[in-house]
Amino acid sequence: MKKHVWRPLWVVVVLVVIILLARWVYVPADFGVQDRGYTFGYHRLGNEKEWQAQTPRYQGNNYCADCHEEQTARLAGGSHLDFPCENCHSAAGEHPTKPEKLAIDRSRALCLRCHVKLFMPSSGRNTIPGIDPERHNGTGDCVDCHNPHKPNLEEM
Amino acid sequence: MKRRDFLKHAAVFVSGVSVSLSALELIDPKEVLAANPDLRWGFLVDTYKCVGCGFCVKGCKIENDIPLEANVTRTWVERYVMTKNGEVLMDSPRGAQDGYTSKLIDHGASGKKLASDKEIAQAFFVPKLCNQCSTPACVQVCPVGATYQTADGVVLVDRKWCIGCGYCIMGCPYGVRFFHPVEHVADKCTFCYHRISNGKTTACVQACAFGARQIGNLRDPNDPVAKVVMKQRVGVLRDEYGTKPNVYYIGLNEEVR
Amino acid sequence: MIEQVAQMVVHGEAWTIKDLFVLPNEYVYWSIQIVMYPYMTGLVAGAFVLSSLYHVFNVEKLKNIARYALVFSFALLPVAMLPLMLHLQQPLRGTHVLMTPHFTSAISAFGIVFMTYACIVGAEIWFVYRRFFVDSLVRLETKSGRSTIDSVLMFIYRVVVLGARDLSEEALQADHKAVKTLAGIGIPVACFLHGYAGFIFGSVKANALWMTPLMPVIFICSAVVSGIALCIVSYAIFMELRKWAARRGKHYLLPDAVANKELALDPEHLRSVQRHEVTMTSRYLLIFMTLALTLELLDIIFRGYTAVKSWDILRDVIYEHDFVKIFIMQYGIGNLLPFVLLLIPGLGVRRACLASLLVLFGVFMMRWNVVIGGQAFSLTFAGFMHYHLPIIPHDMETFKEGLMGALMVITAPFVIFYFLNMVIPAFMEEKEPH
Numbered sequence: 001m002k003k004h005v006w007r008p009l010w011v012v013v014v015l016v017v018i019i020l021l022a023r024w025v026y027v028p029a030d031f032g033v034q035d036r037g038y039t040f041g042y043h044r045l046g047n048e049k050e051w052q053a054q055t056p057r058y059q060g061n062n063y064c065a066d067c068h069e070e071q072t073a074r075l076a077g078g079s080h081l082d083f084p085c086e087n088c089h090s091a092a093g094e095h096p097t098k099p100e101k102l103a104i105d106r107s108r109a110l111c112l113r114c115h116v117k118l119f120m121p122s123s124g125r126n127t128i129p130g131i132d133p134e135r136h137n138g139t140g141d142c143v144d145c146h147n148p149h150k151p152n153l154e155e156m
Numbered sequence: 157m158k159r160r161d162f163l164k165h166a167a168v169f170v171s172g173v174s175v176s177l178s179a180l181e182l183i184d185p186k187e188v189l190a191a192n193p194d195l196r197w198g199f200l201v202d203t204y205k206c207v208g209c210g211f212c213v214k215g216c217k218i219e220n221d222i223p224l225e226a227n228v229t230r231t232w233v234e235r236y237v238m239t240k241n242g243e244v245l246m247d248s249p250r251g252a253q254d255g256y257t258s259k260l261i262d263h264g265a266s267g268k269k270l271a272s273d274k275e276i277a278q279a280f281f282v283p284k285l286c287n288q289c290s291t292p293a294c295v296q297v298c299p300v301g302a303t304y305q306t307a308d309g310v311v312l313v314d315r316k317w318c319i320g321c322g323y324c325i326m327g328c329p330y331g332v333r334f335f336h337p338v339e340h341v342a343d344k345c346t347f348c349y350h351r352i353s354n355g356k357t358t359a360c361v362q363a364c365a366f367g368a369r370q371i372g373n374l375r376d377p378n379d380p381v382a383k384v385v386m387k388q389r390v391g392v393l394r395d396e397y398g399t400k401p402n403v404y405y406i407g408l409n410e411e412v413r
Numbered sequence: 414m415i416e417q418v419a420q421m422v423v424h425g426e427a428w429t430i431k432d433l434f435v436l437p438n439e440y441v442y443w444s445i446q447i448v449m450y451p452y453m454t455g456l457v458a459g460a461f462v463l464s465s466l467y468h469v470f471n472v473e474k475l476k477n478i479a480r481y482a483l484v485f486s487f488a489l490l491p492v493a494m495l496p497l498m499l500h501l502q503q504p505l506r507g508t509h510v511l512m513t514p515h516f517t518s519a520i521s522a523f524g525i526v527f528m529t530y531a532c533i534v535g536a537e538i539w540f541v542y543r544r545f546f547v548d549s550l551v552r553l554e555t556k557s558g559r560s561t562i563d564s565v566l567m568f569i570y571r572v573v574v575l576g577a578r579d580l581s582e583e584a585l586q587a588d589h590k591a592v593k594t595l596a597g598i599g600i601p602v603a604c605f606l607h608g609y610a611g612f613i614f615g616s617v618k619a620n621a622l623w624m625t626p627l628m629p630v631i632f633i634c635s636a637v638v639s640g641i642a643l644c645i646v647s648y649a650i651f652m653e654l655r656k657w658a659a660r661r662g663k664h665y666l667l668p669d670a671v672a673n674k675e676l677a678l679d680p681e682h683l684r685s686v687q688r689h690e691v692t693m694t695s696r697y698l699l700i701f702m703t704l705a706l707t708l709e710l711l712d713i714i715f716r717g718y719t720a721v722k723s724w725d726i727l728r729d730v731i732y733e734h735d736f737v738k739i740f741i742m743q744y745g746i747g748n749l750l751p752f753v754l755l756l757i758p759g760l761g762v763r764r765a766c767l768a769s770l771l772v773l774f775g776v777f778m779m780r781w782n783v784v785i786g787g788q789a790f791s792l793t794f795a796g797f798m799h800y801h802l803p804i805i806p807h808d809m810e811t812f813k814e815g816l817m818g819a820l821m822v823i824t825a826p827f828v829i830f831y832f833l834n835m836v837i838p839a840f841m842e843e844k845e846p847h
Contacts, residue, residue: 004543004577004584005591008536011575015532023512031513035307039517040295043304047314054350057219058359083365087211091218113209113255119273122407123280124366125207125256133257226421232437246795251437264431264796284436293618299520300509319509320502322442323520329619331436331792335424340502397618413434413793 057091060084064092071149078150088148108133111142195308196402197347198374200381200390201283203407205368208233208281210255215363217253219348221338228334229253230345231285231360236411237261239275244411256281282412283369285360286311286332286345287393287401294324294333294344303342309402310349315341329397347371374402424502427811428803433796441788441800444814446500448784449822451610451632452639452777453493456826458607459640460486461534461599466697468537468596477840478690481651482644483541484839487534488830494527495822499813519613530599530606537595539573540588542837546574569836607636614783621723621794622730622787627712634705639776641698642769645691647827649766655840668831669838688762695765698772699755706748709779726794734789734797739782747775 034041064085065072075081086092088110090102117130131137137145146153216231217224232251238244249262260268292311295303302317303324313324318341325333325342336343348358352371356362361369372381384390384406391408392401405412425440460482466472467479498504511524539546553559553567577584608629614620615628658666713731716724731739751768785800803815812818830839 004575004579005540005587007575007577008532008539012532012536015528019511022508026508027512031301034304036305038515040292040305041307042301042513042515044301044314044317047304047312047316048306048349051312051346051349052353056348056351056354056356056359058215058362060356060362084211084363087215087363087365091215109254109257112257113211114207116257118208118256118259118279119276120208120279120281121276122204122278123207124205124368125281128207223421226423227426228423228438244795246434246793248434248437263433264435265799266432297518297520297617298515299518299523300506301513301515302509317506317509317513318503319506321497321500321520322502323518323613325438325442326617327619329792331439334438334440335442335502337421337423340424413795 057093058084058086059092059095060086064089067096074149078152080149080151106141106143106148108139108141111146111148115142194373194375196374197288197309197352198372198381198385199285199288199347199403200370200372200384201403201405202368202370203280203282203405205366206233206281206283207366207368208235208252208256209365210252211363211365212283212360212369213251213253215359216345216348219351219359220346222343223337224253226337227251228337228343230332230343231283234282234284234412235261235279236282237271237279238277238411239271240277241275243271245269245271246413252281280407282405282408283360284330284332284393285403286347287330287399287403288345288347290400290402291398293327293329293397293399297323297327299323306349310347310352311344312346312349313342313344315339318342329394329399330401424810428801428814430799430801431791431796432799433791434793435791435796435798436793439791439798441785441798443500443784443788444800445802445816445819446496446814446822448777448780449496449819450493450500451607451614451636451784452780453489453496453822453826454607454610455632455636455639455776455780456643457486457489457493457530457640458603458633458636459638459642460489460644461603461640462637463641463644463694463697465596465600465603468592469600472693474693475690478644478648478694480541480841481648481839482640483534483538484833484837485644485647485826485830486640487538487837488833489826490531490534491829492822492825495825496818497523499818499822519609519616522609526602526606526609530602533595533599533602537592537599538837539575540591540595543574543577543588544580544585545838545841546570547578547580550574550578566836573836604633608633610636614787619792620787622727622790623783625712625716627708628783631705631708631712634701634708635776635779637701638698638705639773641694641701642772642776645694645698645769646766646773649691649762651840668834669840691762691765692760695755695760695768698769699752702748702752702755702772706744706752723794726790730786730789730797734799735782735786738778739786743775743778743782747771747778751775 028044028046030045031043032045034043034045061072061082061084072085075083088106089104092102093099095102112133114125114128115130116133118125120126142148210233213229213232214224216222217229220230222228222230227250229251232248232253233256234246234248235252235256236244236246245261247262260270263269288305288309288311290309292305295305295311298304299321300317300319302314302319303311304314305311315336320335320341322335322342325335328344333342333344335341348356348360351358358369358371361371370381370384372379374382374385376382377386381404385404388406390404390406392404393408393412395401423440425442425444428444429440431439463475464479464482464486467475472479498507501507510521511528514521514524516522550567550570553563553570556563559567611629611632614623614632615625617623654666658664716727751771754764754768754771757764788798788800790797803811806812806815806817833839
């Protein structure tokens with residue numbers, strides 16, 4: 001047996017060592033098998049924290065009510081009582097600092113999302129008031145007649 | 157000669173096999189449960205309550221930086237219209253991010269189809285989002301460990317590690333995954349992990365004025381979602397894939413895909 | 414982010430047309446490059462199996478084409494990786510597959526299987542050509558007045574020979590044994606390399622068309638078929654080219670002659686060698702073709718007979734939307750026609766080449782019908798997606814994942830082979846048995 005047949009093997013060994021070394025340097029220390037085992041939990045642990053640290057944009061009705069007491073009180077008794085403020089007033093973010101003023105969506109398209117009459121038996125859509133957008137008030141804005149905080153014309 | 161060559165090739169495999177041995181260890185469900193016995197995020201959708209306004213979709217996109225003008229979305233709402241002659245019409249134009257404002261069913265390249273009110277037997281909306289499966293097919297197929305499940309059951313994508321091969325997108329039976337148009341990595345619903353981990357509810361639940369969406373802890377017997385899942389007849393989507401989804405539906409029927 | 418008013422095209426949208434009910438996130442995410450990937454891997458594996466037929470089973474008649482197939486397989490090797498790199502959304506992170514492999518995924522095996530295979534092919538070439546390396550090195554070292562190309566070659570040979578200059582009878586016998594062993598190990602590894610490419614598709618439970626345990630086997634068989642076919646065609650073309658170039662003295666077309674001016678070519682000799690080898694190889698092509706075709710038909714028949722939930726949409730895809738692509742282009746032109754061509758007695762080089770070209774086309778269509786066909790229907794089973802191959806690129810994405818990208822992948826092995834041929838002459842004929 002001639003010794004030279006081993007030579008390619010040494011090349012391969014060197015290659016493997018290089019890859020293992022690269023691995024050792026390159027792969028973050030917190031990368032490994034976590035709670036859910038190798039199949040479902042093999043990852044960089046730090047990434048969970050990265051996701052958790054993302055800043056929320058929407059703050060919720062209570063956040064609005066904290067300062068805008070008067071305005072939220074006006075909703076009382078109306079059918080939009082529990083409607084999320086930020087759906088029309090846009091995401092609060094860090095308001096009142098960033099942004100200082102929120103862009104309010106008063107468009108007809110926004111109202112139509114819920115209030116186009118669609119025949120949807122066995123769905124919540126059938127239980128809310130709807131219009132035919134082709135026939136009802138041309139293309140005029142809904143807010144010209146309806147108060148979005150108390151949309152029923154009698155309630156206004 | 158042969159022995160030596162065998163050794164040579166054994167050496168090639170060394171790096172791989174040493175790592176892959178851990179892959180052969182089967183997961184003991186009890187162990188998994190023990191990892192976090194108190195918290196397992198679950199979701200409840202009430203299809204009777206959904207009105208198809210699409211505020212959840214819009215809210216999700218803004219909250220999670222998915223451009224509104226991109227035709228991909230982490231959550232979407234589907235419309236099902238069943239006619240009296242047995243036809244099932246379905247659509248979800250732009251994921252319903254602008255709501256349903258037309259009676260016309262969007263059939264893509266085949267154009268639009270109208271079902272008149274008289275023909276309709278039943279019609280409803282079905283919101284969809286990631287099922288955060290207990291045995292997620294998408295995680296199993298990730299070649300680099302860039303997508304994973306947290307101890308509390310949420311499947312996340314590591315944006316700094318994803319290579320963008322698209323195998324997880326192919327592996328998901330629910331079509332919830334896509335390539336993020338800006339980040340160029342796989343993206344999916346995270347149950348708003350940044351919100352639920354910090355005491356807030358998800359953006360879609362918060363945007364829903366009708367209570368069609370709820371998120372909760374399936375391990376807490378007093379949790380409203382857990383109670384419904386336990387005491388009422390609820391269904392999950394496509395359980396034939398063995399993925400064990402954790403999004404439960406009230407009012408699901410056979411036609412819902 | 415919200416300021417970006419213009420329509421934002423997401424990955425896959427540029428070439429996908431949705432019809433009926435398709436989920437919002439569904440696109441043809443795996444496009445032409447994923448068709449090219451199993452195709453190129455198949456060619457690598459097939460070419461290697463052809464070369465192993467000679468080394469392991471001593472099919473003496475395949476001797477010359479075997480050496481050519483081995484070198485060509487080595488030239489194809491890096492190209493098998495190219496489509497993946499062109500397809501990845503984060504190509505620079507491709508090494509993660511080696512850094513943190515997640516072995517529950519079929520793709521993660523790629524790094525290790527591919528490198529193992531590359532090592533085997535590399536080592537086998539080293540043993541086959543060691544004598545040539547040493548001879549050339551000695552010749553160049555003793556040569557006076559070396560040109561630049563001589564110096565470069567000398568450097569390459571000096572590195573490649575790894576200091577093993579022993580050319581004694583005993584040493585050459587050891588080389589010979591090593592080649593045989595490596596070729597023996599190489600066959601299962603080549604099959605594994607390609608079988609796992611099939612597994613990548615076969616194991617996707619979310620895809621009704623892909624999910625079948627037959628997929629890896631079908632892929633292996635069609636890989637061998639396409640590899641052999643490519644060797645026949647390219648061998649014939651190269652031979653023809655060499656004959657022509659040798660007559661006209663166009664040495665730039667003979668890379669090994671450029672590198673090694675002493676190699677003379679005898680056109681008459683070339684012709685007889687080629688005829689013999691091509692007809693011989695065609696017989697093996699027939700055997701593997703029969704196997705591949707049987708399995709593919711079994712798959713379709715089985716799906717139709719069992720007719721599970723997904724069959725309704727699969728039937729629409731197979732018998733309506735993709736009928737021409739599957740039954741005319743793949744089975745008709747790509748399988749049946751070459752089958753007949755190869756079976757008619759009196760097979761000559763030209764007919765064998767024509768048949769092989771058709772086979773190559775057929776296997777390409779098979780890959781296309783699996784990869785694109787598998788994405789032709791929605792997860793809802795109620796909608797379709799039509800794929801439109803971007804022909805004229807208008808941005809990086811439509812270049813990479815369009816006709817141009819595919820052509821680039823097809824041309825690459827020939828460019829590599831040209832330069833490889835300077836160092837490792839694939840058409841070299843040995844005087845005495847190896």
